[in-house]
Structure formats: C-alpha cells, structure tokens
Amino acid sequence: SPSDPDLVERARAAKARLGDKVFVLGHHYQRDEVIQFADVTGDSFKLARDAAARPEAEYIVFCGVHFMAESADILTSDDQKVVLPDLAAGCSMADMATAEQVAECWDVLTEAGIAEQVVPVSYMNSSADIKAFTGKHGGTICTSSNAKRALDWAFEQGEKVLFLPDQHLGRNTAVRDMGMSLDDCVVYNPHKPNGGLTAEELRAAKMILWRGHCSVHGRFSLDSVNDVRARIPDVNVLVHPECKHEVVAAADYVGSTEYIIKALEAAPAGSKWAIGTELNLVRRLANRFAPEGKEIVFLDKTVCFCSTMNRIDLPHLVWALESLADGNLVNRIEVDKETEAFAKLALERMLALP
Ligand code: 13P
Ligand code: SF4
Numbered sequence: 001s002p003s004d005p006d007l008v009e010r011a012r013a014a015k016a017r018l019g020d021k022v023f024v025l026g027h028h029y030q031r032d033e034v035i036q037f038a039d040v041t042g043d044s045f046k047l048a049r050d051a052a053a054r055p056e057a058e059y060i061v062f063c064g065v066h067f068m069a070e071s072a073d074i075l076t077s078d079d080q081k082v083v084l085p086d087l088a089a090g091c092s093m094a095d096m097a098t099a100e101q102v103a104e105c106w107d108v109l110t111e112a113g114i115a116e117q118v119v120p121v122s123y124m125n126s127s128a129d130i131k132a133f134t135g136k137h138g139g140t141i142c143t144s145s146n147a148k149r150a151l152d153w154a155f156e157q158g159e160k161v162l163f164l165p166d167q168h169l170g171r172n173t174a175v176r177d178m179g180m181s182l183d184d185c186v187v188y189n190p191h192k193p194n195g196g197l198t199a200e201e202l203r204a205a206k207m208i209l210w211r212g213h214c215s216v217h218g219r220f221s222l223d224s225v226n227d228v229r230a231r232i233p234d235v236n237v238l239v240h241p242e243c244k245h246e247v248v249a250a251a252d253y254v255g256s257t258e259y260i261i262k263a264l265e266a267a268p269a270g271s272k273w274a275i276g277t278e279l280n281l282v283r284r285l286a287n288r289f290a291p292e293g294k295e296i297v298f299l300d301k302t303v304c305f306c307s308t309m310n311r312i313d314l315p316h317l318v319w320a321l322e323s324l325a326d327g328n329l330v331n332r333i334e335v336d337k338e339t340e341a342f343a344k345l346a347l348e349r350m351l352a353l354p
Helices: 005-021 044-052 066-075 099-111 128-136 147-157 167-177 199-204 222-231 245-250 257-266 279-292 314-325 337-351
Strands: 022-027 040-042 059-063 081-083 118-123 140-142 160-164 185-188 207-210 236-239 272-276 295-298
Touching: 005 022, 005 314, 022 044, 022 066, 040 044, 044 059, 044 066, 044 337, 059 066, 059 314, 066 081, 066 128, 066 337, 099 128, 099 160, 099 199, 118 128, 118 147, 118 167, 128 140, 128 337, 140 147, 140 337, 147 160, 147 167, 160 167, 167 185, 167 207, 167 245, 185 199, 222 236, 222 245, 222 272, 236 245, 236 257, 257 279, 272 279, 279 295
Parallel strands: 022 040, 022 059, 059 081, 118 140, 118 160, 160 207, 185 207, 236 272, 272 295
Antiparallel strands: none
16 A cells, blocks of 8 residues: 655655664564565574674664564664564464463473473564573574474474474474474363373474464465466465465475565566465465466465554654664663573574585
8 A cells, every 4th residue: 555655755865864774674474554664684594694694783683573683682782772663563373372371391301300302493473582492491582484494403403393383384394394294283271280191291292383373364265275276267376484284285385585586586487376474475476476477366365464563654664763862762672681581592493504
C-alpha cells in the first residue's frame, strides 16, 4: 500500500540528519513502507551478521521483532545502542519458552539421567534468557538457514538434542535433512508434569522437541497444498520450515526467507509458485516478479500477516528516527551483562558453524 508522503519525507529527513550514526536493519517480513528505509534486509541469520558488522554505527534501528533486536544487542559492542521502534513487537513463538520452564525441563532431563548426553539447540526465535541457557549448557543457536549444520554440530557433541522452541523446525530438520524418523522425536510439553513424557520415552528419543510453534506458519495446512495444486497445475510449492511437518513433506522446496527470495530470483519466466510464509514478503515478491512473468501466489488466503512484525509501521519508525536525531534515545533494547555473556557464547557458536 502507498505510504503517507509526509511520513516518508520525515523519515528521509531524520535519517539524513543522523547520517552514518544510524544503521537500519529490516527483516523480510516488514511492511513495504518500512522496508524502503532499511539499509540492509535479510533473514534472521543475515541480520544478526550484518548487525555485528557495523561497529561504526552508534544506533542500530531494528525493524523486526524483539528477539532479533536482543540478538543484535548481544552481538554489537557495548556503546552501540539497539532500538526497536515499537516495544510491543514480540514473537508469540519466542514467548512459548520461558527461562523457568526451560530450567524445569533441564531438571526433568537430569532426573531421567540423560542431561549429560543432551545438547541444547535453540532457534534464533527465542529470548536472550533461552539463548543464555543454551550457551551455559554447551549448545548453539540456529536459524532456519543453518538448522541442519547446527544439528550436525550438536550430534558431534552429544547423543541427543533438546530443540527450542519451534517443534516444527526441529522435526522438519531432523526428518527431512538428517534422515531421522518421526519416532526419533518426542515433544516436551512445558504445561504438563515432566513435559508429558516418561523417563523411558526421553531415554529413547534422539530429538526432544519443545512444544512451541509459529502462530502464522502453523496455519498452513496439507489442504492448502492440495488445493493450490488442484487450482494451479505445475505449481511449485515453496514453504518456510516453520510450517508443520505434513506441509513441509508435501512441498517441493523448503527454506528460510532468504532462500525463498533466491529461489524465486533463479526461477525461469513462466514458472508458477505458491509460497507458504509471511504475507508482506509474499506480496512484495509477487509484485517484484510479475513483470518477469513469474506467477506467485500466497499458499493459503486465510492466513494473515505476522501481527507483531506488522507493529513496526512507518509512524513508529519516523518517531524512533526523529527521537534519535533530536538526541533522545528511545526504545533501547539492552540485554543484561550476565545473560549477554552466555547468550553470546551460543550465538558465536552459530556464527562459527562450518
Ligand atoms: P527467517 O527470516 O530466518 O527465515 O525467519 C523467519 C521468521 O519467522 C522470523 O521471525
Ligand atoms: Fe514469530 Fe512467527 Fe512472527 Fe516469525 S512469523 S516473528 S516466528 S510469530
């Protein structure tokens, strides 16, 4: 949708006043009105790396969600300030694993006599507390673009993986990319005593999946895939690995937001694609590639935007940039030192993955 010209001008002016002091990062799920002001766009992995590669910027304005801004704070130097234009831009998946719940889970694994064999692997979409837990217990962070490499690494360190908090990414990577079976995976439910699992089940499992999911990607169904195939012959179905296993199993291609963009860039003219990921990105790609004769549709019209990603809109961005330009540091995201040290360990293990 077209952005308000007055706000566009104000954002441009505030950014110009700040010059090199500000660096704006934009996740691919951001609105068009926001993404036009991003100095770089990317998936979670690329943005974490790009944030760390800008030591000269005093302010990193993160157009994305809370856990991404926290990760940027952890990876940047102490005098760099990370700003999230709307503090209510959280992530429902990240909220599904709290520090207390994960500590309790570790007690359950210890009780079952397996904690020593377990390596935690936490998806980027988790709070800094969970990343710190992961670092403390010898584990690594992963994103949807390096989950297989993270699991390969983890299984070199131990016999079992506790995968937090997205059960779908964990299961899809284990089964689709690592050749494990569904029976190698169990689901730990933090709302049930002992995670709803017996000690025997925990001992037999290779992958202990936390019972979390993305409220957006979780809504694509096998029916969405079957319907689009019936409607559009020769359609290529391309989905994000946060989708349910049955959806991923029925898709032609699976990958992170950055992978999705690359796949469409490489697609031949005349090809048809149904994309199962967030709507802002799918719409942008449909518009971008239509002139090249690539037909791109949203996998399921009943699925909506990520409501928290959408909280970062042009008014919030303008407010943040103008405040910074006026010398007012607003909406700073700052992880405490102790949490940061352990979370950084886990993030650096990810950045060092082969
Ligand atoms: P990627 O951009 O890393 O694929 O992640 C998608 C996502 O859900 C971020 O919240
Ligand atoms: Fe979280 Fe899903 Fe939104 Fe990504 S798309 S930020 S995982 S709720």
